[in-house]
Amino acid sequence: MADKKWMPRWFYQLASPRWCYDITGKLLPLFAWAAALLLLGGTAWALAFAPADYQQGNSFRIIYIHVPSAILAQSCYMLMAIAGAVGLIWKMKVADMVAKCCAPIGASIAVLALATGAIWGKPTWGAWWVWDARLTSMLILLFLYFGVMALNSAIENQTTAAQSTAVLSLVGLVNIPIIKYSVEWWNTLHQPATFTLTERPAMPFEMWMPLLIMVLGFYCFFAVTVMLRLRNEIVTRERRSGWVKDLIQTQFR
Amino acid sequence: MAVEPLRVDNLFCERDERVLFEGLGFSVSAGDVVRIEGQNGSGKTTLLRMLTGLSNHYEGDIYWGEQLLAECAEEYRQNLLYFGHQAGVKALLTPLENLHWYASMQPHIHVEKLEWALEQVGLRGFEDVPCHTLSAGQNRRVSLARLYLSTAPVWILDEPFTAIDKQGVATLELLIADHAAKGGMVILTTHHELAMAGTLRKVNLDQLACRGRAV
Amino acid sequence: MTNSGAGEMFFWGVLKRDLLLSFRRKSDLVNPLIFFLMVASLFPLGVSPEPTFLAEVAPGVIWVAALLATLLSLDGLFRSDFEDGTLEQTLLSPQPLFLVVLAKVFAHWMMTGLALTLLSPLLAVMLFLPVEGMWGLMASLLLGTPTLSLIGAIGAALTVGLRKGGVLISLLVLPLYIPVLIFGTGAAQAAITGLPIAGFLALLGAILVLGLVLAPFAIAAALRISASS
Numbered sequence: 260m261a262d263k264k265w266m267p268r269w270f271y272q273l274a275s276p277r278w279c280y281d282i283t284g285k286l287l288p289l290f291a292w293a294a295a296l297l298l299l300g301g302t303a304w305a306l307a308f309a310p311a312d313y314q315q316g317n318s319f320r321i322i323y324i325h326v327p328s329a330i331l332a333q334s335c336y337m338l339m340a341i342a343g344a345v346g347l348i349w350k351m352k353v354a355d356m357v358a359k360c361c362a363p364i365g366a367s368i369a370v371l372a373l374a375t376g377a378i379w380g381k382p383t384w385g386a387w388w389v390w391d392a393r394l395t396s397m398l399i400l401l402f403l404y405f406g407v408m409a410l411n412s413a414i415e416n417q418t419t420a421a422q423s424t425a426v427l428s429l430v431g432l433v434n435i436p437i438i439k440y441s442v443e444w445w446n447t448l449h450q451p452a453t454f455t456l457t458e459r460p461a462m463p464f465e466m467w468m469p470l471l472i473m474v475l476g477f478y479c480f481f482a483v484t485v486m487l488r489l490r491n492e493i494v495t496r497e498r499r500s501g502w503v504k505d506l507i508q509t510q511f512r
Numbered sequence: 513m514a515v516e517p518l519r520v521d522n523l524f525c526e527r528d529e530r531v532l533f534e535g536l537g538f539s540v541s542a543g544d545v546v547r548i549e550g551q552n553g554s555g556k557t558t559l560l561r562m563l564t565g566l567s568n569h570y571e572g573d574i575y576w577g578e579q580l581l582a583e584c585a586e587e588y589r590q591n592l593l594y595f596g597h598q599a600g601v602k603a604l605l606t607p608l609e610n611l612h613w614y615a616s617m618q619p620h621i622h623v624e625k626l627e628w629a630l631e632q633v634g635l636r637g638f639e640d641v642p643c644h645t646l647s648a649g650q651n652r653r654v655s656l657a658r659l660y661l662s663t664a665p666v667w668i669l670d671e672p673f674t675a676i677d678k679q680g681v682a683t684l685e686l687l688i689a690d691h692a693a694k695g696g697m698v699i700l701t702t703h704h705e706l707a708m709a710g711t712l713r714k715v716n717l718d719q720l721a722c723r724g725r726a727v
Numbered sequence: 728m729t730n731s732g733a734g735e736m737f738f739w740g741v742l743k744r745d746l747l748l749s750f751r752r753k754s755d756l757v758n759p760l761i762f763f764l765m766v767a768s769l770f771p772l773g774v775s776p777e778p779t780f781l782a783e784v785a786p787g788v789i790w791v792a793a794l795l796a797t798l799l800s801l802d803g804l805f806r807s808d809f810e811d812g813t814l815e816q817t818l819l820s821p822q823p824l825f826l827v828v829l830a831k832v833f834a835h836w837m838m839t840g841l842a843l844t845l846l847s848p849l850l851a852v853m854l855f856l857p858v859e860g861m862w863g864l865m866a867s868l869l870l871g872t873p874t875l876s877l878i879g880a881i882g883a884a885l886t887v888g889l890r891k892g893g894v895l896i897s898l899l900v901l902p903l904y905i906p907v908l909i910f911g912t913g914a915a916q917a918a919i920t921g922l923p924i925a926g927f928l929a930l931l932g933a934i935l936v937l938g939l940v941l942a943p944f945a946i947a948a949a950l951r952i953s954a955s956s
Binding site: 416418419 | 569
């Protein structure tokens with residue numbers, strides 16, 4: 260590779276599946292503990308101590324799941340597209356694997372965001388599903404995830420599958436802002452001024468602090484799931500290389 | 513027609529968990545005719561597609577002159593003629609239309625020569641018939657007419673003799689030998705016994721599946 | 728090296744060939760149009776033939792039908808070239824690939840998008856679209872359908888190496904069509920109610936320009952990837 264001169268060293272270490280496997284092994288417990296603490300603490304604060312909403316009472320508390328999952332579902336798509344681009348440009352296999360791991364995780368988080376949104380909609384709007392701009396955007400994001408997953412599973416050759424899905428997720432990434440804008444515009448046209456809880460002005464500290472903790476907790480949890488999947492993928496793909504054989508020998512004897 | 517040599521270095525390719533070749537190395541210079549040999553499924557077509565730059569699913573390096581193939585792809589394509597597994601002939605177009613389309617993509621081809629090229633491959637009188645009414649061999653001849661038109665020095669030919677009659681094969685062999693003599697290079701696969709056995713170099717993929725160096 | 732004149736010649740060469748192929752195989756040309764007509768006529772049958780209702784949904788129905796008709800025609804865009812080996816020859820040509828891709832997409836649009844736009848007044852009359860909405864509908868289709876061809880070509884290029892690409896293309900491409908659908912129907916609806924439509928057309932135009940700039944590269948990359956396996 261001609262680019263070797265100017266890329267930092269860690270970038271090339273990252274390209275080595277073995278190095279990645281080792282480093283994620285060390286990081287995994289760290290993130291797992293952080294996720295557990297943040298999620299438990301955040302949930303306790305959110306459910307027990309945060310004040311009830313003056314309009315919606317206690318039903319608003321579902322935003323402590325809904326909002327972090329909605330944010331995460333979008334970040335996950337971004338990570339998937341960027342990892343895909345890195346894999347495409349520098350032919351880095353680990354990046355391909357990260358991108359592949361992201362799709363199902365992101366899709367399930369998007370489903371979580373949609374489900375909590377629907378549950379929250381019942382007491383708020385009196386219906387399980389409302390064509391609200393945020394929910395609709397999330398639904399389309401889920402469709403984008405489905406597309407990426409369908410394409411990845413349809414192509415047998417691993418390299419081709421990784422490259423194709425990378426192109427698709429990049430195209431999706433360019434489109435996401437356009438989709439969001441168009442859906443928001445469409446929403447104001449058809450449904451004038453329903454209130455959205457997450458955009459209200461001046462949420463008090465006792466309300467947004469647990470939200471922030473939950474968002475951080477979700478990110479840590481996401482890191483854990485990505486690393487678990489990644490390690491699994493690395494071992495599966497490298498199963499014929501020496502170090503994986505040694506690993507299996509020492510760990511599962 | 514001086515042309516940079518093509519050099520394959522330590523090429524490794526696996527497909528569906530099966531190693532097709534490993535440690536493959538050879539080089540092709542101006543004037544060479546190299547025949548890639550091997551059983552069905554030994555990776556001949558795969559190797560040829562790598563040499564054209566169509567496929568990059570390999571480890572190791574392919575150089576054209578001093579540069580990696582991937583780094584000079586555009587320039588390389590100007591010097592390349594590839595005759596693929598599929599002939600690259602549109603069934604709904606006539607032979608002449610097919611060649612016109614090809615000529616529009618290859619700026620160095622003279623449009624006036626198209627009919628002459630079709631005559632050379634024995635398709636005189638078939639210029640204006642849709643290709644789907646022609647026989648399999650005639651369809652391949654439409655594609656082979658490109659050999660008469662092209663000024664590209666590097667020819668990569670995947671089974672050029674399939675479905676071609678005896679006389680056609682002989683003419684084609686002469687054409688290939690002539691191209692090499694003029695300083696071009698030819699890499700091909702074929703199941704035919706070639707008359708030019710003397711000047712032919714061979715790369716055998718069967719021996720390479722279990723490692724080794726060729727030529 | 729090629730000069731711009733050769734590039735231009737080449738663009739027209741590819742365009743001419745694709746148009747010629749479509750005219751030789753007329754079903755490719757006619758089938759999406761018939762499909763367009765059929766889908767639109769399902770709505771009165773399936774929902775209600777009442778003129779006021781139909782007039783209200785007409786822009787949406789026509790746009791959705793146009794979207795589906797475009798999808799139907801996409802699978803063949805690169806597939807026949809892939810199967811007979813002409814795609815390989817294209818990829819190996821020294822000409823810039825994005826020019827080929829642009830020419831092919833342009834030909835595809837002339838055969839589907841443009842034809843759908845020209846056919847749309849017929850559907851508009853069948854669905855009782857008010858006369859004031861007609862120009863808005865046609866203008867939005869004229870500006871929106873090229874984007875559909877461009878985005879769709881990305882999907883077609885990604886799936887060209889697969890034996891069954893048809894359904895998969897829809898999954899990949901439909902979510903990406905949503906902005907065009909929204910602004911397209913928005914324009915038609917605005918025209919019906921007498922609101923200015925220039926803003927919608929500007930948005931559709933902006934999306935088209937973005938598509939013209941970026942999509943050919945995505946399509947070209949996707950074709951190289953698909954052909955490499």
